[in-house]
Structures are given as structure tokens and as C-alpha cells.
Amino acid sequence: MSEEMKTIKAGPFTLVARFIDNxxxxxxxxxxxxxxxxRRATLDEVWRALCDALYEQQISLAAARLDEPTAAEIAKVFVRIAHQLTAGHKAMLRAHLNASDQRITATQLAKAADYATYSAANLQYGILGAMLFAELPIDLPMRKDGSRVMTCTIAWGDNARNPDEEHWVWRMRPYVAEGLAASGIL
Incomplete structure (x- = not known):
């Protein structure tokens, strides 16, 4: 019998994938x-199916929400996930929170977290957004491929404010900024 197992806690959900009973x-x-x-043929297939099911559950919860989260709700989420945040996540959040008008580029996020490239910052900010989404789902914009932009859990693109900006600018959602400051995790 295989000892392989994968598990994760995401908001109110717990996912477990393993080899059991052959x-x-x-x-x-x-x-x-x-x-x-x-049930699937491999552990990876089971895990992918579970993650898809989780995503569908979260999208349903987000669609049912009629208003945006409160600062108090997001503060509680930050406290719950604080143990999962890397030093890079915290550095990016701190830089974003302290940025003028809470507007920052991915290049600036990368510099704050000491990542080599803006794409590393984009990846890590998306992972952080997914952590927040798992705890407190909201309706998110979709890419052309149908996937959700998880970074939009934290911020929205603010280039409409200044289309001449060279780099994409992220504007932290006000309730995220207020909740992050109130959480005391930084």
C-alpha cells in the first residue's frame, strides 16, 4: 500500500487525497x-479534480456575496493565514500598504521582496491572493483562458487612472488595506 497523501485546508474546506483500499x-x-x-487513476488526477471542485465551491460562494468584504473580515483572514505567509509575502504587503495611494507596480513589489523579476512577484502575489480567496471568496475578473485573476483579491489594476504608465499598477483594495493594518501581522 502506498503512503502517498496530499492535504490542504482552504477556508472552510479540507481536501484530502490518498491511496486507500487499492x-x-x-x-x-x-x-x-x-x-x-x-476516485481517479492517479493521485495527481484526484488532486486536480479536488482542486477544481474547491474552485467551483469558492466561485459559488463569491457569486452569492452581494457586497464586498469588510475590513474586519479581511483582518481575521490575515490573522488566520499569517503562519502561511512567507517573508516575501509580508514584504510585498508592507510595501503595497505603505506605497503612495497604495499604488505599486509588480517591479516595485519584486524589489520590496528581493525577488529577481516582476514575474516572481506576480506569481507570489497571485498565490497570496489565492490564500485570501480560499478564506474569503469574492467575484474576480477572468482571463481570456477562463482562469480567475487571484491578485485581484488584494488589488485591482489601476492603469485606467493613468494609461501612460509604463508598468502595470496595482491599487490595493481599501478594505484590504484597512484590514491588513488592523490585523497586526506586519
């Missing part, structure tokens, strides 16, 4: 109840 099986739990039960 098959690869994945289960998603919420509040002690099984929400999804998946």
Missing part, C-alpha cells in the same frame, strides 16, 4: 460533512 481517492470536507468524493 484506489486513489479524494474527499473534500466542510464543517464535518463530506462535500465531494472522487
Amino acid at each position: 484506489a486513489y481517492r479524494g474527499v473534500m470536507w466542510a464543517d464535518g460533512e463530506m462535500v465531494v468524493d472522487i
Whole structure:
């Protein structure tokens, strides 16, 4: 029997994928109840199916939300996920929070976190956005390929304000800025 297993906690959901009873099986739990039960040929296939199911659950929750989150809600989320944040995540959040008008480019985020390129900052800010989204889903814009822009959990593109800007500018959502400051995690 294989000892392979993958698990993650994402907001109210817990995902577990493992080899059991001679098959690869994945289960998603919420509040002690099984929400999804998946069987596939490999552990990776089970994990992908579980992540897709989680994404669909979160999109449904986001669509049902009629207003944006409050600063108090996002502060609680930051406290809950603080142990998952890397030094780079915290450096980017600090730089963004302290930036003039809370507007910052990915290049500036990369410099703040000591990443070599803006693409590394984009990746890490997207991962951070996904962590926030897992805890407190909101409706997010879609890319042409249908995937959601997870960074928009933290900020929105603010280049419409100045289309002549050379680099893409992220403007931190006001409730994120207020909640981040109130959380005390930085």
C-alpha cells in the first residue's frame, strides 16, 4: 500500500487525497460533512479534480456575496493565514500598504521582496491572493483562458487612472488595506 497523501485546508474546506483500499481517492470536507468524493487513476488526477471542485465551491460562494468584504473580515483572514505567509509575502504587503495611494507596480513589489523579476512577484502575489480567496471568496475578473485573476483579491489594476504608465499598477483594495493594518501581522 502506498503512503502517498496530499492535504490542504482552504477556508472552510479540507481536501484530502490518498491511496486507500487499492484506489486513489479524494474527499473534500466542510464543517464535518463530506462535500465531494472522487476516485481517479492517479493521485495527481484526484488532486486536480479536488482542486477544481474547491474552485467551483469558492466561485459559488463569491457569486452569492452581494457586497464586498469588510475590513474586519479581511483582518481575521490575515490573522488566520499569517503562519502561511512567507517573508516575501509580508514584504510585498508592507510595501503595497505603505506605497503612495497604495499604488505599486509588480517591479516595485519584486524589489520590496528581493525577488529577481516582476514575474516572481506576480506569481507570489497571485498565490497570496489565492490564500485570501480560499478564506474569503469574492467575484474576480477572468482571463481570456477562463482562469480567475487571484491578485485581484488584494488589488485591482489601476492603469485606467493613468494609461501612460509604463508598468502595470496595482491599487490595493481599501478594505484590504484597512484590514491588513488592523490585523497586526506586519
